[in-house]
Amino acid sequence: MRVxxxxxxxxxxxxxxxxxxxxxxxxxxxxxxxxxxCDHGDxxxxxxxxxxxxxxxxxxxxYRAEGTELTTIEGFAAEGAxxxxxxxxxxxxxxxxxxxxxxxxxxxxxxLAHNPDPTxxxxxxxxxxxxxxxxxxTKPLEAIREAVTMLREGADG
Amino acid sequence: MAExxxxxxxNERKVDGVxxxxxxxxxxxxxxxxxxxxxxxxxxxxxxxxxxGIDTSGAEDLEGVAMVLTHANTPTTRYTTAGQGxxxxxxxxxxxxxxxxxxxxxxxxxxxxxxxxxxxEALGLIEVDYEVLPPVLSIDDALAPDAPVIHDEDxxxxxxxxxxxxxxxxxxxxxxxxxxxxxxxxxxxxTCETQYAQHAPVEPHVVQSWLxxxxxxVIYSSTQVPFHARRIVARVLDLPVNRVRVxxxxxxxxxxxxxxxxxxxxCGLVTLRTGRPASFTYSREQEFVSSRTRHPMRVRVKLGxxxxxxxxxxxxxxxxxxxxxxxxxxTVLSNTGSKTLPLYNKAPHVRFVGKAVYTNMPVGGAxxxxxxxxxxxxxxxxxxxLADELGLDPIExxxxxxxxxxxxxxxxxxxxxxxxxxxxxVKSCALxxxxxxxxxxxxxxxxxxxxxxxxxxxxxxxxxxxxQGSGIPLIDMAAATIKMNEDGSFNLLIGAxxxxxxxxxxLGQIAAEVLGVPLDKxxxxxxxxxxxxxxxxxxASSTTYVSGxxxxxxxxxxxxxxxxxxxxxLRTEAEGLEVGDERVTAPDGExxxxxxxxxxxxxxxxxFQIGATASAVPEESPPPFLASFAEVEVxxxxxxxxxxxxxxxxxxxxxxxPKMAEGQMEGAVANGxxxxxxxxxxxxxxxxxxxPDLARYKIPGTVDMPPIRVILVDSFEPTGPMGAKSIAEIGxxxxxxxxxxxxxxxxxxxxxxxxxxxxxxxxxxxxxxxS
Numbered sequence: 001m002r003v004x005x006x007x008x009x010x011x012x013x014x015x016x017x018x019x020x021x022x023x024x025x026x027x028x029x030x031x032x033x034x035x036x037x038c039d040h041g042d043x044x045x046x047x048x049x050x051x052x053x054x055x056x057x058x059x060x061x062x063y064r065a066e067g068t069e070l071t072t073i074e075g076f077a078a079e080g081a082x083x084x085x086x087x088x089x090x091x092x093x094x095x096x097x098x099x100x101x102x103x104x105x106x107x108x109x110x111x112l113a114h115n116p117d118p119t120x121x122x123x124x125x126x127x128x129x130x131x132x133x134x135x136x137x138t139k140p141l142e143a144i145r146e147a148v149t150m151l152r153e154g155a156d157g
Numbered sequence: 158m159a160e161x162x163x164x165x166x167x168n169e170r171k172v173d174g175v176x177x178x179x180x181x182x183x184x185x186x187x188x189x190x191x192x193x194x195x196x197x198x199x200x201x202x203x204x205x206x207x208x209x210g211i212d213t214s215g216a217e218d219l220e221g222v223a224m225v226l227t228h229a230n231t232p233t234t235r236y237t238t239a240g241q242g243x244x245x246x247x248x249x250x251x252x253x254x255x256x257x258x259x260x261x262x263x264x265x266x267x268x269x270x271x272x273x274x275x276x277x278e279a280l281g282l283i284e285v286d287y288e289v290l291p292p293v294l295s296i297d298d299a300l301a302p303d304a305p306v307i308h309d310e311d312x313x314x315x316x317x318x319x320x321x322x323x324x325x326x327x328x329x330x331x332x333x334x335x336x337x338x339x340x341x342x343x344x345x346x347x348t349c350e351t352q353y354a355q356h357a358p359v360e361p362h363v364v365q366s367w368l369x370x371x372x373x374x375v376i377y378s379s380t381q382v383p384f385h386a387r388r389i390v391a392r393v394l395d396l397p398v399n400r401v402r403v404x405x406x407x408x409x410x411x412x413x414x415x416x417x418x419x420x421x422x423x424c425g426l427v428t429l430r431t432g433r434p435a436s437f438t439y440s441r442e443q444e445f446v447s448s449r450t451r452h453p454m455r456v457r458v459k460l461g462x463x464x465x466x467x468x469x470x471x472x473x474x475x476x477x478x479x480x481x482x483x484x485x486x487x488t489v490l491s492n493t494g495s496k497t498l499p500l501y502n503k504a505p506h507v508r509f510v511g512k513a514v515y516t517n518m519p520v521g522g523a524x525x526x527x528x529x530x531x532x533x534x535x536x537x538x539x540x541x542x543l544a545d546e547l548g549l550d551p552i553e554x555x556x557x558x559x560x561x562x563x564x565x566x567x568x569x570x571x572x573x574x575x576x577x578x579x580x581x582x583v584k585s586c587a588l589x590x591x592x593x594x595x596x597x598x599x600x601x602x603x604x605x606x607x608x609x610x611x612x613x614x615x616x617x618x619x620x621x622x623x624x625q626g627s628g629i630p631l632i633d634m635a636a637a638t639i640k641m642n643e644d645g646s647f648n649l650l651i652g653a654x655x656x657x658x659x660x661x662x663x664l665g666q667i668a669a670e671v672l673g674v675p676l677d678k679x680x681x682x683x684x685x686x687x688x689x690x691x692x693x694x695x696x697a698s699s700t701t702y703v704s705g706x707x708x709x710x711x712x713x714x715x716x717x718x719x720x721x722x723x724x725x726x727l728r729t730e731a732e733g734l735e736v737g738d739e740r741v742t743a744p745d746g747e748x749x750x751x752x753x754x755x756x757x758x759x760x761x762x763x764x765f766q767i768g769a770t771a772s773a774v775p776e777e778s779p780p781p782f783l784a785s786f787a788e789v790e791v792x793x794x795x796x797x798x799x800x801x802x803x804x805x806x807x808x809x810x811x812x813x814x815p816k817m818a819e820g821q822m823e824g825a826v827a828n829g830x831x832x833x834x835x836x837x838x839x840x841x842x843x844x845x846x847x848x849p850d851l852a853r854y855k856i857p858g859t860v861d862m863p864p865i866r867v868i869l870v871d872s873f874e875p876t877g878p879m880g881a882k883s884i885a886e887i888g889x890x891x892x893x894x895x896x897x898x899x900x901x902x903x904x905x906x907x908x909x910x911x912x913x914x915x916x917x918x919x920x921x922x923x924x925x926x927x928s
Binding site: 098101 | 356358438657823862864
């Protein structure tokens, strides 16, 4: 079936199968940051924002995304500038292999959009569905705390 | 001891970091080539069976199927899938597709089709006639006198004793352990068992292949070993090496499981036979069932010591389950002894014996820690029991026994990786400081004195100490090429294989340091068998030490060429010139820019390309050292163990990039905590994996992690590049014995079988009368 998907503000007409996941549809459209780590909703690597909320794209049927605003990491940073979550991820050493990084950043972005000053526990619980095998989470969680500070100071300034 | 560096020792951002945080299509599965065939794999439902016949006609008739590969139409060369140096120390006991299947998940056939859906549909149309054989599902069953023989083929080579299901065996001795035990005042013996565990990199194995302009096979792979992959694929497909190019893009984690040639030759054969690009990705289930695992082991350790706790004899006996194939069977087994026993070099009598046995179970392979992880569990448990027995503080007992700077161990020479090792004297060892600083950070004395407390939740602290290596001496090799550009930048071409570890960055930092430029003037390109010089790849904790040395040497040669040109330009001698801040400066203060130097070499007089290639083969393998501490809480009513705090004090020599070094430790500790507490592959009575997914195979998530506090202890390895040695693997050895010893401190029970699940802990507490 043909569906209209709006990804990072760009409209796409996509041919998708009735059982096709949003993850597969987005990858087929060239949004390769949407990673397939398990295909079962366990690892969080395919996380995208759907109307601003983080979802596992492998668990969403592509046709269900019609009429929503989708954001992938390709469209997350403003033109030429990195988002605080991206900058902090680079500066804290939160990125090792980087395969899980887009999912972690987008999950964190959903959290910060709704709770700009989360506790450490709230950050950890929000990220509980994003597996990372490289870092042990120390630095990715530090990066999110760092981004909270950067965003607050940016807003204050 | 530490020298002053400008670029080395700083927390540079990863050179590939921006691409990764912006989601650029830089992984093996991100490439879309036109008209690519999708490959799907049919695997065995039986643990042990002979394939009497395969009817592929139904699959071949399905629209969209390009080809079906089985044992009937593929090369029959025996080889090992282990990506090791040549000749590989693993037996040649595998075939691309065999007439016998040896575990549930073994290869039966592959389909290449126009889409993944068609390829998978076709798998269901393949009819296989199996003659099911009795399976061998444990080490004990494999060694039973009348056990079925798993490798009864007549063309396998390198198997220790196929008729008795023994893939590999080791037996080395120094002194006379029996005399040592007879002479000991205290003797402690313990046996520990470790489970089937899987690496679970978040990116599964992915390979894409195509033919280049010259008709050569290009393999784009999520591999840790591009050069070994090229060699093994060429041999299996009967191609000259020069007809194969392997390229490694960004890799989403490996941890050893991608040191294995699992998809490359199938994907490559599809491309060769069809002329079309092909793409092959393991599903998460296949990652668990059909890729590789950590060798489960049963290891017995016997210690003999005097009243003062100084060891007189150590005996270690290891039984390793290598599963259906002998990949890394000998070398992992060897390392169980060689990476543990030299730590306690005071003992004059040492023996290590072991066997790696075949079973009809998933296949063991390389996994971070590589046998040492399995050996440290009983060794550090036995040391803790010895401390208890003698009434010594566990730290004090380690201090009386551990190796120090200026000392060696006969084990270094007696036991290498599958063969004799190399004599060596430890030239850097800050283990004593690691113990001191780690104990302070965890508040060891106060917490030991406080005791476990009352009530259902008891607390305890424990520790263990460790060493690993830095590369495989006189076997590993790495090379680096550096060439200069006229804007004063440099291309650094390395075979070294960054699988997320950050090696592209730290190798760039080493080059930048020598050449006196910022890191952004080093353009790093790695892991392409056509474009970069040879490197064995990412394993054995070798890259920083071995590849780093090659980079340093190449950079020094390039620097000498630069100084030669600059001397002419400055009308002086090369001696006394210095590079720094992207310039060459003479003692009198006159200077030229690096850009001007290269411009002259390219376009001015006496033209030549400033550039060099250098190699490194390590003559020794300097160990990093680790003191690992944990505080745990044990709920004696439920058996639940919670790690409250974890401290890892590590001596890795100079950390080239401290944040990345910390990250290596943090990740290794997290993986080790999963291995200690929750991760286990469970099997049905017929050998099928019950939990081949990330919901039921429980790797740690954010909420499962304690604080991991890493201390990089000051140290300088004189044989290493800028004083560096390794850090990648050692951290994973810590959690099992550290947590086990902390549990013992909390509740007085010694656990000897991983993982320490609530049920197991509760049963042990009940048996001990604690709960």
